[in-house]
Amino acid sequence: xTEAVSIENLWxxxxxxxxxxxxxxxxxxxxxxxxxxxxxxxxTTTLRILATLIRPNSGSxxxxxxxxxxxxxxVRAMISYLPEEAGAYRNLSGLEYLRFMAAxxxxxxxxxxxxxxxxxxIAALGxxxxxxxxxxxxxxxxxxxxxxxLMVQPRLAILDEPTSGxxxxxxxxxRSVIREYVEDRGLTxxxxxxxxxxxxxxxxxxxxxxxxxxxxxxxxxxxKAAHDAVDLEEVFVGVAAVG
Amino acid sequence: xxxxxxxLVRKEVLDLLRDPKILIGMIILPTVIYPVIGLAMRTxxxxxxxxxxxxxxxxxxxxxxxxSSIVVTSLQATGRVILLSASASEAVSEARSAGAGALIVxxxxxxEALRSGSRLPLEVVVFFERGGFSSVMFSGRxxxxxxxxxxxxxxxxxxRASGLSPDVVLNPLTATYRSIFRGxxxxxxxxxxxxxxxxxxxxxxxVASMVLIFAMQIAATSVAVEKEEKTLETLLTLPVSxxxxxxxxxxxSAVVAALGSMGVLAGLMYYMKMVTAGPGxxxxxxxxxxxxxxxxxxxxxxxxxxxLALTMATVLSVFTEDVRSAxxxxxxxxxxxxxxxxxxxxxxxxxxxxxxxxxxxxxxxSHIALATQAVAWRDYGSYAVSVAYMVVWSAGVAxxxxxxxxxxxxxxxxxxxxxxxxxx
Numbered sequence: 195x196t197e198a199v200s201i202e203n204l205w206x207x208x209x210x211x212x213x214x215x216x217x218x219x220x221x222x223x224x225x226x227x228x229x230x231x232x233x234x235x236x237x238t239t240t241l242r243i244l245a246t247l248i249r250p251n252s253g254s255x256x257x258x259x260x261x262x263x264x265x266x267x268x269v270r271a272m273i274s275y276l277p278e279e280a281g282a283y284r285n286l287s288g289l290e291y292l293r294f295m296a297a298x299x300x301x302x303x304x305x306x307x308x309x310x311x312x313x314x315x316i317a318a319l320g321x322x323x324x325x326x327x328x329x330x331x332x333x334x335x336x337x338x339x340x341x342x343x344l345m346v347q348p349r350l351a352i353l354d355e356p357t358s359g360x361x362x363x364x365x366x367x368x369r370s371v372i373r374e375y376v377e378d379r380g381l382t383x384x385x386x387x388x389x390x391x392x393x394x395x396x397x398x399x400x401x402x403x404x405x406x407x408x409x410x411x412x413x414x415x416x417x418k419a420a421h422d423a424v425d426l427e428e429v430f431v432g433v434a435a436v437g
Numbered sequence: 438x439x440x441x442x443x444x445l446v447r448k449e450v451l452d453l454l455r456d457p458k459i460l461i462g463m464i465i466l467p468t469v470i471y472p473v474i475g476l477a478m479r480t481x482x483x484x485x486x487x488x489x490x491x492x493x494x495x496x497x498x499x500x501x502x503x504x505s506s507i508v509v510t511s512l513q514a515t516g517r518v519i520l521l522s523a524s525a526s527e528a529v530s531e532a533r534s535a536g537a538g539a540l541i542v543x544x545x546x547x548x549e550a551l552r553s554g555s556r557l558p559l560e561v562v563v564f565f566e567r568g569g570f571s572s573v574m575f576s577g578r579x580x581x582x583x584x585x586x587x588x589x590x591x592x593x594x595x596x597r598a599s600g601l602s603p604d605v606v607l608n609p610l611t612a613t614y615r616s617i618f619r620g621x622x623x624x625x626x627x628x629x630x631x632x633x634x635x636x637x638x639x640x641x642x643x644v645a646s647m648v649l650i651f652a653m654q655i656a657a658t659s660v661a662v663e664k665e666e667k668t669l670e671t672l673l674t675l676p677v678s679x680x681x682x683x684x685x686x687x688x689x690s691a692v693v694a695a696l697g698s699m700g701v702l703a704g705l706m707y708y709m710k711m712v713t714a715g716p717g718x719x720x721x722x723x724x725x726x727x728x729x730x731x732x733x734x735x736x737x738x739x740x741x742x743x744x745l746a747l748t749m750a751t752v753l754s755v756f757t758e759d760v761r762s763a764x765x766x767x768x769x770x771x772x773x774x775x776x777x778x779x780x781x782x783x784x785x786x787x788x789x790x791x792x793x794x795x796x797x798x799x800x801x802x803s804h805i806a807l808a809t810q811a812v813a814w815r816d817y818g819s820y821a822v823s824v825a826y827m828v829v830w831s832a833g834v835a836x837x838x839x840x841x842x843x844x845x846x847x848x849x850x851x852x853x854x855x856x857x858x859x860x861x
Contacts, residue, residue: 245674248845267678275674281667283448285455297444298675326455339671 196223196258198350198382199244204253206239206406213239214250215406221384221399223258223349226376228397229386230426232434236406237386238278241354244384245275257350274348278355278386280339284328288319288338291327292345299346313338313345316371318364332359340368344375351375353385357392369396390427400426402433409433441677442685449659449689456662458760459693463654468700475711482570489574493517494582495532495540497525502548504590508559511586512541515578529562538575539563551594559583619815638813642778642806644702645739649746649774649802651701652694653767656750659686661763669848679842687747694743731812738808738824745801745831746774752838756852766852777803781810801830 199221206214214236221227229237242248243255246266255262262269282291289310296309314323317337319330327335336359343351356372357365369392375381387393393400394414402410410417410433414426423429453459494512498505498520512518523531525542532540542560550557563579565572592603599606616623616630623630663669672682727735749770754763777800780786786794786807797803804823811820841847 242670245670247670247673247848267676270674271676273674275671277667277670279667280671283452283668284666285452286448290451294444294448295675298441298677342671 197221197256198223198225198258199227199384200254200256201240201244202254204240204243204250204255206236206243206248206250213406214243214253217253217403217406217408219401219408219411221382223382224376224380225398226372226383226385226396228393228400229384229403230388230390230393230400230430231386231403234405235403237403238354239406240403241275241352241384241386245273245352246270247275272349273352274343274346274350275352276340276343276354276356278358280336282327282330282335282338282342285326287326288317288323288330288334289314291338292317292323292342295342296346309345309347312347313341316341316344318367333361333364336360337364337368340371344371344381347375347379348381350382350384353383355387356385357387357389365392372396390425390430394426402430404434442681445677445681445685446688446692449685450692452662453655453659453689453693454696456658459655459658463651464693464697464700467697468704471701471704471708472711475708479711482574485570485574488571489538489578490516492538492571492575493519493536494579495519495521495528495535495537497521497523497528497532497540497542499525499545500543500547504548504551504593505543507589507593508541508543508583508586511589512582514585515582532562533564537564538566538572539579551590552597634813638810639782641735641809641813642781645742645805645809646774646778646802647701648694648698648739649742649805650771651698652690652743652746653750653770653774654764655694655697656687656690656747657754657757657763657767658760659690660751660754661757661760664757665759673848679847680839683751683838683842686751687744690747690751691743694747727813734812734817734820735809738805738812738820738827741824741827741831742802742805745827745834746770748831748834748838752834752841755841755847756850758851773800774802776800778806781806801827 197220199219201220202218204214204217205212217236217240219227229240231237239248243250244257244262246262246269249263257269258272260268260272282288283294286294292310292313293306296306296313300306300309317323317334317340319334319337322330322334327338330338336357340353340356343353351372353372357368360368372381372383372385373396376383385397397414399411399413400417401408410429412420417429418424418426421429421432423432454464494516496509496512496518498509509518509520519532519535519537521528521531521535521540528540528542540560540562542562544557544560547557547559561579561583563576588607591607595601595603595606614626616625616627618630618634660669663672673679750767753766753770757763757766777797780789780797781803786797789797798807804827808820808823808827811817811823841850
């Protein structure tokens, strides 16, 4: 299997605060990798570095073999990043927003339309897709931005809390779409989530980070068995408490 | 990359123009407000003028001389006059009941006194029965009529005392004027040329300042709104160069600012036309001090200054978290734009103390004002220096903006005022 993401000995400081302290992990192509950890553990910082938004103080980041620190433009062409609080342009309609985003990835107009159709399917907003984004609820905006992230068919999707703000039905729809993209189109996903049930059901492997370091890594079933836990939440609470 | 840039610029313009705060607050309202104010002022002034003309002046002529009839004729030339035949004690009440705005009592012996070289005062009573501009205009009309009566009486007295022409005695000086502007002779009186210079040359820096401030406000919005609406992170991870993102921000802001500026300037011109062009007022001959080449040079200077304003506002807005704080921060630059424009409008820079002149010249925005003046006086050397200075500043600030946009600063830079953000 090809290595999709390789992160080695990553350090990131914000002034006196050390957000990442020698973090290392890797993700295989076609895998869904879940980053879990308490607030302030360094999950979002890790995803932002991977998405080429910020640079680490030291360490290396490779995406499909490309050095994300020296060749960020090449990495951006392969990834799609969904921030935890992603917004969309409020004065555009949902459709205009999807078309605007698709134009950066598609080589011609027909491909733009294909991507937009796919985006409409994922967002599942019906006729509301023609309304201005400012009229959308938080959940509708989340579905639109997630549709944007997936419709362009990146090689790697970096999703920060992908189902945050969604109700049970729409969260289920989103998880199904992510799983479908991985199985049918070979997408690699790295996501962060506070929803342990979601992580357990969706992720092939999980990495637990705490205070900027990886404490634990493995398949959800494997981790539960190793810690004699009923679910991942028990594993998380137990390991995070010990540090 | 051209396609991506076009896509970005289109989005910028669309998003900005559809923002009600910008569309209504910064384009439609400023465009409409000046014509509406101008129209309202013109309408109210016309109504006030009509009221002032219709309001009669009551006159009680107790003299009945040739001199007193000159006063009455002068008053009749400016509006309606009611001649009273009441006694002096009843004149005030009779004038008020007749709806007069004023009463003028010409005392007995008025003409005789003038003929013997002395004066008897007229008794002028003005009734302020209504407020508004009409009473001001009525007072003006009354004073004007009395002034022309005084002139007519002067002419009569001069012609009686000497055989000379009253017009020559009262206006002994005549002159023929030639105005030399920029080495070219204009067959116009100096006051007309001076008025044209004031109108066209001195106000240009102010107009340019307005355009720059407009551009700054829009540019400050375009980055800050990305932060406020949480769209910046996504935008920065798209497969498009950061330089193109910056260029699109600057271009989009420039397009919207140009639309807004044109609207505001058109509105202002209409306002000036409404307010200054009174009914029946004598038209000032129009002269054009700027040729086509001058206009092109001014456009180049404005373009360079605009780029500087846009990049400066964009850089500053990176350090804010929302539109309101971005506009407040960028607002601090406005003084650097307006102050030089006002100074240059009212004073020649060479007449300022050396230190003040140097300080003024160090401000890059001073050079849009200096460049317009240099063009007007065909001092192309000074124009080139001013434009070059702004180009250097623009290039410097653009390089800084490029550097910021290429780094994580565009996302993480904040001007903190005693508050720290939590780190996830």
